[in-house]
Amino acid sequence: QVQLVESGGGLVQAGDSLRLSCAASTRTFSGYSMGWFRQAPGKEREFVGAVSWNGGITYEDSVKGRFTISGDNGKNTVYLQMNSLKPEDTAVYYCAAGLFASEVIDPGQYEYWGQGTQVTVSS
Numbered sequence: 178q179v180q181l182v183e184s185g186g187g188l189v190q191a192g193d194s195l196r197l198s199c200a201a202s203t204r205t206f207s208g209y210s211m212g213w214f215r216q217a218p219g220k221e222r223e224f225v226g227a228v229s230w231n232g233g234i235t236y237e238d239s240v241k242g243r244f245t246i247s248g249d250n251g252k253n254t255v256y257l258q259m260n261s262l263k264p265e266d267t268a269v270y271y272c273a274a275g276l277f278a279s280e281v282i283d284p285g286q287y288e289y290w291g292q293g294t295q296v297t298v299s300s
Contacts, residue, residue, distance in 0.1 A: 179203045179274050179289040186270060186294030189262055193298070197257040199272030199291055210277040211255045213246065214284050215268035215296075225270070227280035228255065235280040239265075262298045269293040 185197040199211065212227040226236040228246045236244060245258040255272060273287035281287065 179209070181272050181274060181289055181291035183270065183272050183291040183294040186296045188297045188299065191263055191298055191300050193262050194258070194260045195262065195296060197259065197270055197272075197294060197296070199255045199257075201253040201255075201274060203253060207250075208276055209274045210279070210281060211246075211248070212273045212275075212281060212284070212287055213255075213257045213270060214273060215266075215270045216293075217268040220268075222271070222284050224282040224284065226257065227282060229277065229279045231278075233280050235282070237282075259296070262296075264298045264300045267296060267298050269295050 180202040182200045208230050210229040213225040214222050215225050216222040224237050225240055226246045228234045234246050243261045248255045271293045272291045274289040275287040
């Protein structure tokens with residue numbers, strides 16, 4: 178069983194930055210791939226980025242060059258650094274974990290989810 182807790186959301190202005198954290202409560206993080214997703218009101222949950230257990234990273238096109246995923250294995254924590262935020266980035270952001278060999282963009286394949294953290298970007 179893996180519990181995920183996101184933090185770091187908030188209200189910012191367009192062009193600002195935020196760093197989201199996803200802390201996993203598990204004895205070992207090894208073998209787990211992590212994904213970041215977001216869901217805006219009235220929309221489906223969409224892929225933001227993912228990192229595989231062996232370090233492969235992929236991003237959704239609209240966040241490439243602005244968002245960066247990194248991790249701290251010692252803290253069992255994955256981060257989503259978001260720069261140059263836009264109003265269209267406003268959503269609840271979720272992290273997810275699954276035992277995959279590579280980055281997975283389909284939210285339905287992830288086994289564990291955090292509770293989400295709200296990110297609001299004003300224009």
